[in-house]
Amino acid sequence: xxxxxxxxxxxxxxxxxxxxxxxxxxxxxxxxxxxxxxxxxxxxxxxxxxxxxxxxxxxxxxxxxxxxxxxxxxxxxxxxxxxxxxxxxxxxxxxxxxxxxxxxxxxxxxxxxxxxxxxxxxxxxxxxxxxxxxxxxxxxxxxxxxxxxxxxxxxxxxxxxxxxxxxxxxxxxxxxxxx
Amino acid sequence: xxxxxxxxxxxxxxxxxxxxxxxxxxxxxxxxxxxxxxxxxxxxxxxxxxxxxxxxxxxxxxxxxxxxxxxxxxxxxxxxxxxxxxxxxxxxxxxxxxxxxxxxxxxxxxxxxxxxxxxxxxxxxxxxxxxxxxxxxxxxxxxxxxxxxxxxxxxxxxxxxxxxxxxxxxxxxxxxxxxxxxxxxxxxxxxxxxxxxxxxxxxxxxxxxxxxxxxxxxxxxxxxxxxxxxxxxxxxxxxxxxxxxxxxxxxxxxxxxxxxxxxxxxxxxxxxxxxxxxxxxxxxxxxxxxxxxxxxxxxxxxxxxxxxxxxxxxxxxxxxxxxxxxxxxxxxxxxxxxxxxxxxxxxxxxxxxxxxxxxxxxxxxxxxxxxxxxxxxxxxxxxxxxxxxxxxxxxxxxxxxxxxxxxxxxxxxxxxxxxxxxxxxxxxxxxxxxxxxxxxxxxxxxxxxxxxxxxxxxxxxxxxxxxxxxxxxxxxxxxxxxxxxxxxxxxxxxxxxxxxx
Numbered sequence: 294x295x296x297x298x299x300x301x302x303x304x305x306x307x308x309x310x311x312x313x314x315x316x317x318x319x320x321x322x323x324x325x326x327x328x329x330x331x332x333x334x335x336x337x338x339x340x341x342x343x344x345x346x347x348x349x350x351x352x353x354x355x356x357x358x359x360x361x362x363x364x365x366x367x368x369x370x371x372x373x374x375x376x377x378x379x380x381x382x383x384x385x386x387x388x389x390x391x392x393x394x395x396x397x398x399x400x401x402x403x404x405x406x407x408x409x410x411x412x413x414x415x416x417x418x419x420x421x422x423x424x425x426x427x428x429x430x431x432x433x434x435x436x437x438x439x440x441x442x443x444x445x446x447x448x449x450x451x452x453x454x455x456x457x458x459x460x461x462x463x464x465x466x467x468x469x470x471x472x
Numbered sequence: 473x474x475x476x477x478x479x480x481x482x483x484x485x486x487x488x489x490x491x492x493x494x495x496x497x498x499x500x501x502x503x504x505x506x507x508x509x510x511x512x513x514x515x516x517x518x519x520x521x522x523x524x525x526x527x528x529x530x531x532x533x534x535x536x537x538x539x540x541x542x543x544x545x546x547x548x549x550x551x552x553x554x555x556x557x558x559x560x561x562x563x564x565x566x567x568x569x570x571x572x573x574x575x576x577x578x579x580x581x582x583x584x585x586x587x588x589x590x591x592x593x594x595x596x597x598x599x600x601x602x603x604x605x606x607x608x609x610x611x612x613x614x615x616x617x618x619x620x621x622x623x624x625x626x627x628x629x630x631x632x633x634x635x636x637x638x639x640x641x642x643x644x645x646x647x648x649x650x651x652x653x654x655x656x657x658x659x660x661x662x663x664x665x666x667x668x669x670x671x672x673x674x675x676x677x678x679x680x681x682x683x684x685x686x687x688x689x690x691x692x693x694x695x696x697x698x699x700x701x702x703x704x705x706x707x708x709x710x711x712x713x714x715x716x717x718x719x720x721x722x723x724x725x726x727x728x729x730x731x732x733x734x735x736x737x738x739x740x741x742x743x744x745x746x747x748x749x750x751x752x753x754x755x756x757x758x759x760x761x762x763x764x765x766x767x768x769x770x771x772x773x774x775x776x777x778x779x780x781x782x783x784x785x786x787x788x789x790x791x792x793x794x795x796x797x798x799x800x801x802x803x804x805x806x807x808x809x810x811x812x813x814x815x816x817x818x819x820x821x822x823x824x825x826x827x828x829x830x831x832x833x834x835x836x837x838x839x840x841x842x843x844x845x846x847x848x849x850x851x852x853x854x855x856x857x858x859x860x861x862x863x864x865x866x867x868x869x870x871x872x873x874x875x876x877x878x879x880x881x882x883x884x885x886x887x888x889x890x891x892x893x894x895x896x897x898x899x900x901x902x903x904x905x906x907x908x909x910x911x912x913x914x915x916x917x918x919x920x921x922x923x924x925x926x927x928x929x930x931x932x933x934x935x936x937x938x939x940x941x942x943x944x945x946x947x948x949x950x951x952x953x954x955x956x957x958x959x960x961x962x963x964x965x966x967x968x969x970x971x972x973x
Binding site for chain 1 (some may be wrong): 620639648652656664690729859864871872873876885886888898925931933
């Protein structure tokens with residue numbers, strides 16, 4: 294887990310505008326999530342301070358999160374409003390963060406969802422192959438053929454480790470295949 | 473000092489099967505921790521499901537072994553290919569990799585191993601000395617005090633971290649909110665489950681950890697074509713130190729051990745701070761500071777000892793107060809709970825075999841690390857050559873099987889994807905993942921004690937400030953918060969963290 298922030302020093306003005314933009318996005322996310330939790334919690338029994346219902350704590354926390362989100366947005370707006378104007382293309386300032394890998398990230402998420410959806414039906418062997426194949430496709434140098442080879446290797450390896458060595462009680466062949 | 477406790481611990485830890493579990497843990501931890509880009513937190517999260525089938529003592533001994541194995545593996549990666557898995561290993565990479573480039577990889581690795589072993593030994597004794605009295609004091613805590621303690625722990629954990637205090641606070645609260653998901657403890661009402669029965673038990677902490685530290689991290693790495701390890705050092709010889717080198721590393725190891733032991737107890741990035749601080753101190757006291765960054769052996773010895781001492785003493789708050797000091801301790805907290813044990817002051821009396829066995833196993837694990845790693849370095853070097861294109865699909869496979877095997881619940885797997893995406897976005901926007909995990913783990917504890925305290929006080933919230941212990945703890949939390957937010961401290965902290973430049 295490379296920690297990006299502590300050991301890199303940037304030009305202070307650039308830093309302010311960049312984090313300003315990030316603060317706007319992070320703050321908005323916190324406001325939205327906080328409100329969502331608070332609104333949903335208000336529909337449960339909130340109760341009183343003496344007899345707190347299931348909604349009390351989530352409602353309070355949701356409100357706090359939304360408030361902290363507003364503060365973050367405020368900090369971001371202030372950083373963006375500095376007299377020294379921000380350059381037009383903000384994304385260029387993400388030096389150490391490259392462009393969002395939409396396709397690769399999507400493939401990884403798909404790989405994980407496929408595991409959850411098919412593990413019962415296909416069993417461990419088939420699901421693992423699909424999951425590792427989709428994941429391997431996300432690699433920068435991996436072609437479909439190479440991804441299939443990686444997937445086959447990893448499937449065999451995982452089955453050896455988890456089923457043969459660790460004796461996990463997971464069916465290798467699922468119900469869809471008559472296992 | 474209660475020697476009977478330590479004797480019981482040694483007796484437990486020295487049982488052949490426990491030595492074996494410790495060995496497996498250390499070996500697995502090193503093997504995964506050595507892989508580039510996988511830090512100790514991700515290693516522990518990925519390997520955690522493997523340990524749940526064993527009895528509590530064996531599984532926790534194995535987990536602790538995985539933790540310090542992963543730490544050591546991370547140092548190896550930092551020294552040999554300059555790709556540190558986490559920020560505390562980044563300090564080791566500064567001079568360690570320079571030494572390796574000069575053909576002194578052997579002495580650098582030996583320094584890391586011996587420094588860590590010494591620090592681990594001292595810190596283990598400290599844990600044995602200080603844990604029992606702290607636990608005894610904490611036993612007197614009622615719900616109000618516990619609530620205050622958890623608040624203090626959460627606040628303190630962000631005061632050491634780098635980055636924005638407000639965003640870190642928001643991440644804690646988001647973690648607390650995610651922790652409320654599932655059936656309410658008192659009324660049984662399912663909260664935020666959207667009618668999905670599989671979510672009634674709440675989110676699994678393994679899903680959260682794997683999503684945040686596994687999936688989110690992989691997506692981040694895929695932003696770039698992976699940095700290939702061009703500067704890889706594959707030749708390792710002279711895995712020992714000369715007498716002169718021994719003399720050179722002794723003072724830094726002693727200083728690093730002292731600093732690490734003290735800082736490790738602090739919640740938050742204690743071990744990260746310890747290794748940065750140790751490096752700064754060694755550079756300052758050195759007669760020839762210009763050698764630092766060019767392969768100074770002191771620059772490896774000090775931070776490695778500090779890091780490892782802190783890794784051991786960070787068990788103190790977990791074992792005595794039930795407060796995880798860092799994300800790995802948060803995962804161990806969850807592992808205790810899965811084994812049916814609530815970490816906290818009761819563990820020492822209710823589970824003396826587990827408590828003392830675990831502490832004694834720290835020392836044995838550190839010894840095994842030295843015995844294992846110096847001869848096996850050739851194998852670890854080979855593992856470093858695994859290309860990222862193979863590595864990350866393997867991580868995905870391990871993460872999904874491991875998480876699914878816990879409860880055979882597909883929703884635990886779906887949660888990895890959701891948390892991974894959320895975590896990726898938030899990390900990209902400059903938020904740290906650690907406070908979220910700590911908040912998630914401690915959320916249920918916080919809510920339970922808040923509600924109990926309010927029932928006992930008949931709905932009077934002043935109980936938190938009129939009870940002396942609770943008032944002091946909350947007061948400390950306020951102090952930590954002010955300190956964390958104050959601009960002058962922030963600047964100083966950045967100086968410590970950027971000392972390497």
